Amino acid sequence: MVRLSAITPSGQVQLGNYLGAVRQWAVDGGEEDIYFISDLHAMTTSHNPSRLRALTREQLAVVIASGVDPRSVSVQSDLVRELGALTWVLECTCTYGEAARMVQFKEKSVGRSSVRLSLLTYPVLMASDILLQGAHEVPVGDDQKQHVELARALARRFNGTYGEVFAVPRAVVPPTGARVRDLADPTRKMDKTAKDAAGTVFVLDPPDLVRRKIRRAVTDDRAEVRYAPEEQPGVANLLEILSACTGKEPQELAGAHATYDDLKEVVAEAVVEELRPIRERTRELLDDPAELDRVRAHGAERTRDRCRHRLDAALRVSGLG
Ligand code: ATP
Ligand code: MG
Numbered sequence: 001m002v003r004l005s006a007i008t009p010s011g012q013v014q015l016g017n018y019l020g021a022v023r024q025w026a027v028d029g030g031e032e033d034i035y036f037i038s039d040l041h042a043m044t045t046s047h048n049p050s051r052l053r054a055l056t057r058e059q060l061a062v063v064i065a066s067g068v069d070p071r072s073v074s075v076q077s078d079l080v081r082e083l084g085a086l087t088w089v090l091e092c093t094c095t096y097g098e099a100a101r102m103v104q105f106k107e108k109s110v111g112r113s114s115v116r117l118s119l120l121t122y123p124v125l126m127a128s129d130i131l132l133q134g135a136h137e138v139p140v141g142d143d144q145k146q147h148v149e150l151a152r153a154l155a156r157r158f159n160g161t162y163g164e165v166f167a168v169p170r171a172v173v174p175p176t177g178a179r180v181r182d183l184a185d186p187t188r189k190m191d192k193t194a195k196d197a198a199g200t201v202f203v204l205d206p207p208d209l210v211r212r213k214i215r216r217a218v219t220d221d222r223a224e225v226r227y228a229p230e231e232q233p234g235v236a237n238l239l240e241i242l243s244a245c246t247g248k249e250p251q252e253l254a255g256a257h258a259t260y261d262d263l264k265e266v267v268a269e270a271v272v273e274e275l276r277p278i279r280e281r282t283r284e285l286l287d288d289p290a291e292l293d294r295v296r297a298h299g300a301e302r303t304r305d306r307c308r309h310r311l312d313a314a315l316r317v318s319g320l321g
Helices: 015-028 049-065 076-091 096-100 103-109 117-132 142-162 207-215 233-246 250-255 260-286 289-317
Strands: 004-007 034-037 073-075 137-139 170-172
Touching: 004 015, 004 117, 004 137, 015 049, 015 137, 015 233, 015 260, 034 049, 034 289, 049 073, 049 260, 049 289, 073 076, 073 289, 076 117, 076 142, 076 289, 096 117, 103 117, 103 142, 117 142, 117 289, 137 142, 142 170, 142 289, 207 260, 233 250, 233 260, 260 289
Parallel strands: 004 034, 034 073, 137 170
Antiparallel strands: none
């Protein structure tokens, strides 16, 4: 059973990425799984080349520092030739209507005067990521489920039309409380690309900045610490973050704090302590380029070896070569 999941270097790793995804990769993952930095996906909106390269390296360091098995980690663009080849074949398997239906495309393109074509087609590249590696399970947040459904549909259609080449993957949505919301606007999820970073805790933020952001988190004027996600989304978000850090239930935690200020102090300290070892280990890794280069080179070789026969078969049965 091979799991595959990714993080896009469109910005710095935020608390939601860590609690909802990366931390789980460290718990569930093993050498046979595939966790990668999806730098190709980061090019679907306006990007700066040197910043992209730096963020890719930084995310690689954060993922390893979080305890993910380094043997399972890679960088997407180290496979750009293989992915490019399969993406073409899968684009010839996908209809325009299917791509245009993707909710994330609609959300990310709305109100923009100029939208890169790759923003429309990147779910097909994501299908290539998954199918090329023969992944069975793809842990994703709700926001990415539709893309995994597309990968399933393309795998089935390809296999049915040309011959059995691909495993049909399925999305697995991590269970509880893994949706961290923006501290300044708890109706939205925390995002590494939010326009205003006041509501985003980054994994590498210094402790005092983490404390400040949490103290300023938007709550409400009920002055009552209750776990009620619908009526009190800001307070519920703080309780869920604390729950993710302590392993205790949000309802139970709600009873233990009298005021919003009390709650915020406790959440701030819990988050600072949760992130401290990761921040320190990331710094060490970034100061030791040889180690990161080694992990990356191993990941490139491993994912290339894994995909070669599948790519050759896909090209052959579809009439190429
Ligand atoms: P972007 O704005 O570029 O989409 P993002 O913060 O949504 O950034 P992704 O790279 O899209 O990050 O997602 C990486 C992983 O983190 C995915 O598994 C995604 O489901 C998860 N994730 C993202 N945001 C949150 C969040 N707020 N809470 C929990 N998990 C999250
Ligand atoms: Mg996202």
